[in-house]
Amino acid sequence: MGSVPAWARGYVACVVMAALACLAPLPDLRGPWGAVGLLAALYAGCEQITRCRFPGRRAPRDIGTYEGSGGCPLGWHSPLLLAGAFLLSPAAAALVAVPGALLARAERRPRGLRRVWRAARLAVAVWAASRTHRALGGEDTVVTHDFPYALAPAGAAVLVLCAVLTLLDGGILALAERVPVRNAWRGLFPRSIAPVAVHGLAGLMMAVLWHSHHGPLAALLVLLPMYVSGWVFAQYHRERAAHQATIRALVQAVDIKDGYTRGHSERVGQASMMIARELGMDDERVEVLRFAGILHDVGKLGVPTRLLRKNGPLTPEERRVIELHPEYGHEMVRGIGFLGEARAAILHHHERMDGSGYPYGLAGHQIPECARVVAVADAFDAMTSTRSYGRARPVATAVEELERCAGTHFDPVMVQAFVRALERHGWRPAVTADAPGQSGNVPPQGAPARAEAGS
Amino acid sequence: MRHPSVVLVHGCAALTAVAALAHTLWYGLDERGPALAFGVLVVAGELARWRGAEERESAPLGAAGALAYALLGANGGEPTRHGVAQAVTVVMAAALVGCVPHVARGRGSTADHLARRLLTVAFAAVCFQPLYNRGALAEWSGPPYVLLLVALLVLTTLCDAVLAAVLARARTGWPFGPLLRDELRALLGIGSAVCATGVVMSLAVAVVGLWALPVFSLPLLLTQLAFRRYAAVRTTYRQTIASLARATEIAGYTPAGHARRVAELSRAVGRELGLSEPELTVLEYAALMHDIGQLSLVDPVPSGATAVLPAEEQRRIALLGGAVVRQTGVDARVAVVVERQADPYREQPVSARIVRAVNAYEEKAREAGPGGPLKALEELRLGTARDYQPEVVESLARVLLNQRAVTSGVPPGDSAPAALRVKGGGGRTAV
Structure with a gap:
């Protein structure tokens, strides 16, 4: 969000007003200022630790939510907020979140607006949660350690917290990030309820121990497991990003070696995914098929570049060498466990329905389903993208060609599914490698090809 | 042929187990409710055990539950009376039950795991239970009591790290120093979470009773989930790098x-x-x-x-x-x-x-x-x-x-x- 739309500014202003209204009863508060100060200072301290120790932890996806502890919209230190909500009056609980959120650094511009938004969002949500907790008589159950009855108000408070956060985050997604309105709220609540509930339990335990004769020190020990899981999740995200960057670099090397404009492999991955979705496969299989598409030509790393880019007709000998690439690819990725049936797709993506393909000349349903999907996706993108020696054809021509060859080369079921998917969603492949600002780990383009150009 | 230090560790663990069992059988089980609750927790923790590539503690919930029982002083405000022998017996029985599926599937070095669990629990219980049952900790209320528990658990996990390094040295023949260093480094990760959870469980049970166990198991399960996902992505990454390396061979x-x-x-x-x-x-x-x-x-x-x-x-x-x-x-x-x-x-x-x-x-x-x-x-x-x-x-x-x-x-x-x-x-x- 380089320029913030006026609507979004108005929205943030409204939320800030609401937050101020939540904080309004503060001057009359005669409550435990020591506890408020301690919790607020701890929250701010944890926020700073997060910034130093978990670099790159937050996804730069949207303005307010954090991507971190398993999809939790709060940080690992949110038990502090919830403990505040269970211990203090609503206004005081809302105050706990404010200094930490205001002091935390925002990664992207406009930083000031982001900070204010985060503080206001948390203050409103925590106020609502605390208010719910009080209304259900949670305060007494915490003081008298009345288990299991303390769980009910705490559970209700967690639900309210999650609902308010979902509501506010969806609004900012729709207004500032221009996510379509019907998509803005989708999945936010189910994704965040489980981690927030776990944090809620930790917060409840903190509140109870805080009130007991063991005192705040015991309560702080609750934070340690949360810190460790936050730290490990950050490592997990870093390692996963590195892994994706490695795969991306690998397929870019293949694309460049093969003379495609870059992104061919990723586009084949997207087309495979579209077909798989259209066929109603489950999410896990769709993801495997995406990888099958992305890595389908990885065996070309083993084929000399001069053969791949040769302009004239190939001799039978040269053709045989090129036709080894599915087997090379299969040999390479054989040891990667998570690819599953994608490995079969890599081996068989040049088989044809009439049995005239390679490497094994399988026919019809002998060819694994995933290989039939990738074959259609590969042929389509080969026709519609520019190669070093050929112009791209329009989508309509490519679809005609696919339909003409359905039954002989391609599985008609896959072709029909792809045509339906194209009619529904169109063909707007977004290749992550092209997107500026996402190139954190991604190497500059073209370099692997330079390194291999002589081979 | 077994390495002498493995025999020594296993022998000590077996002796402790037999002595504790005999004592418990002779005098009977005190306070069955807490014993059963902690037993169930340890069984659940052991069932959720996994073989991580890097992490030393593979059943954090089981470990935390066992240590919390060894350090349990009160239950819902009432002082407990279970002694060292009962703590060891309950944890041993629960860990044995929890190991059955792992043994059936033929995974993991169960004997080492059990021996370590037993000896650490015995150590923690020996340090804590006699003092508490004699009333020596009566005036240690509030933060000093918390700090005492933390110190005890830190000591226990340090001993456990040494034990683990000794066993690993005997099994693999790798040098002891680096093995111990890796064990200690692992303590900073999941080890600290286990310690903190053990202390919090023991304190929370003292305040609110056994309801604290399920409530505070979930955060530790979240930690375990995080470690598992991290280990999985590391495995995948290693496999991808090996594939990349195979490009030159192909x-x-x-x-x-x-x-x-x-x-x-x-x-x-x-x-x-x-x-x-x-x-x-x-x-x-x-x-x-x-x-x-x-x-x-x-x-x-x-x-x-x-x-x-x-x-x-x-x-x-x-x-x-x-x-x-x-x-x-x-x-x-x-x-x-x-x-x-x-x-x-x-x-x-x-x-x-x-x-x-x-x-x-x-x-x-x-x-x-x-x-x-x-x-x-x-x-x-x-x-x-x-x-x-x-x-x-x-x-x-x-x-x-x-x-x-x-x-x-x-x-x-x-x-x-x-x-x-x-x-x-x-x-x-x-x-």
């Missing part, structure tokens, strides 16, 4: 399996030389990708053997390899090792020295046919003036000797050829 630049063999041997040598776990990972990745620079050559080097090329050419290939590794987004330290693998050893970081020596050994041993390993080691020893670090070469010789002993089933020293056994210039006696 392109016909290096013989099949070369990168994998160099990686395994490098890891063993690095372990022998006392590298830490993160350093070993960098070393392994670098060893897997050490030949990747060859992808940029016009013609393959005959059978991929870079060790016989002129030094300038070797260095050029190494630099190209470093450039490729940088582009793949792998850790920059890996790229440095790949780049420096052809430098004289005095200018290299230690990982690059290992990769250089092991790669040269692998290539020479392969070319020389039968008796190759001996000839290769001999050649490496002749090159220790400039190319290969003498310590690395000797460490490699020891690792090979151990591997021979393991594969042929003969203890080292009995049948090993002199060239492998004798240090320094002993290679001359090669058969």
Whole structure:
């Protein structure tokens, strides 16, 4: 969000007003200022630790939510907020979140607006949660350690917290990030309820121990497991990003070696995914098929570049060498466990329905389903993208060609599914490698090809 | 044949278990409710156990539950009366039940795991229960009591780390120091979460009763989930790097399996030389990708053997390899090792020295046919003036000797050829 739309500014202003209204009863508060100060200072301290120790932890996806502890919209230190909500009056609980959120650094511009938004969002949500907790008589159950009855108000408070956060985050997604309105709220609540509930339990335990004769020190020990899981999740995200960057670099090397404009492999991955979705496969299989598409030509790393880019007709000998690439690819990725049936797709993506393909000349349903999907996706993108020696054809021509060859080369079921998917969603492949600002780990383009150009 | 220290540890654990069981059977079980609740918790924790690649504590919930029971002073405001023997018995019974599925599926070293769990619980209980039951801790209320529990658990986990390192040393023969260091480093991760959870559970049960157990198990399960996902993505990443390394083999630049063999041997040598776990990972990745620079050559080097090329050419290939590794987004330290693998050893970081020596050994041993390993080691020893670090070469010789002993089933020293056994210039006696 380089320029913030006026609507979004108005929205943030409204939320800030609401937050101020939540904080309004503060001057009359005669409550435990020591506890408020301690919790607020701890929250701010944890926020700073997060910034130093978990670099790159937050996804730069949207303005307010954090991507971190398993999809939790709060940080690992949110038990502090919830403990505040269970211990203090609503206004005081809302105050706990404010200094930490205001002091935390925002990664992207406009930083000031982001900070204010985060503080206001948390203050409103925590106020609502605390208010719910009080209304259900949670305060007494915490003081008298009345288990299991303390769980009910705490559970209700967690639900309210999650609902308010979902509501506010969806609004900012729709207004500032221009996510379509019907998509803005989708999945936010189910994704965040489980981690927030776990944090809620930790917060409840903190509140109870805080009130007991063991005192705040015991309560702080609750934070340690949360810190460790936050730290490990950050490592997990870093390692996963590195892994994706490695795969991306690998397929870019293949694309460049093969003379495609870059992104061919990723586009084949997207087309495979579209077909798989259209066929109603489950999410896990769709993801495997995406990888099958992305890595389908990885065996070309083993084929000399001069053969791949040769302009004239190939001799039978040269053709045989090129036709080894599915087997090379299969040999390479054989040891990667998570690819599953994608490995079969890599081996068989040049088989044809009439049995005239390679490497094994399988026919019809002998060819694994995933290989039939990738074959259609590969042929389509080969026709519609520019190669070093050929112009791209329009989508309509490519679809005609696919339909003409359905039954002989391609599985008609896959072709029909792809045509339906194209009619529904169109063909707007977004290749992550092209997107500026996402190139954190991604190497500059073209370099692997330079390194291999002589081979 | 078992290593004496393994026998000692298992013997101690068995003796403790028998004594505790006999005591409990004789005097009966006090306070069945808490015993059952903690027993169930430990069983659940053991059932959720997993074999992580890196993490030492594979059943954090089981460990936390067991330690909390050993340190349990009160239940819902009422003092408890269970003693050391009962704590050990309950944890042992629960851990045995929880192990059944793992044993049935034939996974994991269950005996070591059980012995450690039993001894740590016994240690914590012996330190705490007699003091508490005699009323010596009555005036320690509030923060001092919390700090006492924390200190006790820290001490317990330190002992556990030593125990784990002793067992690992006996099983693998790797040096004790680095093993202990890795165990202690793991303590900072999941170990601290286990300690904190153990203390919080024991305190929370004292305040609110047994309801605290399910409530505070979930955060630790979240931690375990985080570790599992991290371990899974690390495994996947390692497999991807191994595939990338296979690109040179498929392109016909290096013989099949070369990168994998160099990686395994490098890891063993690095372990022998006392590298830490993160350093070993960098070393392994670098060893897997050490030949990747060859992808940029016009013609393959005959059978991929870079060790016989002129030094300038070797260095050029190494630099190209470093450039490729940088582009793949792998850790920059890996790229440095790949780049420096052809430098004289005095200018290299230690990982690059290992990769250089092991790669040269692998290539020479392969070319020389039968008796190759001996000839290769001999050649490496002749090159220790400039190319290969003498310590690395000797460490490699020891690792090979151990591997021979393991594969042929003969203890080292009995049948090993002199060239492998004798240090320094002993290679001359090669058969």
